[in-house]
Amino acid sequence: MKKQIIAISTTLACLTGAGLTQAAEQGFYVGGDIGSSSNNLKSPTKPAVSTDKTATSWGVYGGYQFNKYFATELGVTRLGSTHIGNGESTSTSYSLDAIGRLPLSDKFAFYGRLGAAHNERSYSGFDKNHAVGFKTGLGMEYALDKNWALRTELTRFNNMPTQSTYGNASNVLSMGVNYHF
Numbered sequence: 001m002k003k004q005i006i007a008i009s010t011t012l013a014c015l016t017g018a019g020l021t022q023a024a025e026q027g028f029y030v031g032g033d034i035g036s037s038s039n040n041l042k043s044p045t046k047p048a049v050s051t052d053k054t055a056t057s058w059g060v061y062g063g064y065q066f067n068k069y070f071a072t073e074l075g076v077t078r079l080g081s082t083h084i085g086n087g088e089s090t091s092t093s094y095s096l097d098a099i100g101r102l103p104l105s106d107k108f109a110f111y112g113r114l115g116a117a118h119n120e121r122s123y124s125g126f127d128k129n130h131a132v133g134f135k136t137g138l139g140m141e142y143a144l145d146k147n148w149a150l151r152t153e154l155t156r157f158n159n160m161p162t163q164s165t166y167g168n169a170s171n172v173l174s175m176g177v178n179y180h181f
Helices: 002-014
Strands: 027-041 054-067 070-084 087-103 108-123 128-143 148-158 166-180
Touching: 027 070, 027 087, 027 148, 054 166, 070 148, 070 166, 087 128, 108 148
Parallel strands: none
Antiparallel strands: 027 054, 027 166, 054 070, 070 087, 087 108, 108 128, 128 148, 148 166
16 A cells, blocks of 8 residues: 555656646645554564554544645544454544645645644553644645645654553554645
């Protein structure tokens, strides 16, 4: 899946000069994404029990773009389920982010995000644990027209709730689409 995301991102970067319309520079937008999350897990025993560190993630978000350089976003990301032996962990993050954009053309922009996230992690047989941490990310956006845009992003969720061998960070590589009103 990572190879597909890289191939699509490269294709989008090559198409930036082929656009006919300019992306919206301000206003509300909504979107969604799907990707692959990776969690820092380690086996509690030697020899090691099986670990499944990756999962399918998905998210929805809404935001307001103040100008072509700055936006804010409110989002929910389901980071998926990971496994250590017979144990399972499911993680979700609720975040508020500031987005800094660097437009390279009318159609193509790089962006970075910095935000605060309320992270939840539930464990099989246990209640949910909560923690607040930073969320950071780097991405690319390609405007299909003045309303629709494609995104690809690498995001890190810090300070995830921990328990024994479940680590405190999750990384997500995702692709998504958003709609500007």
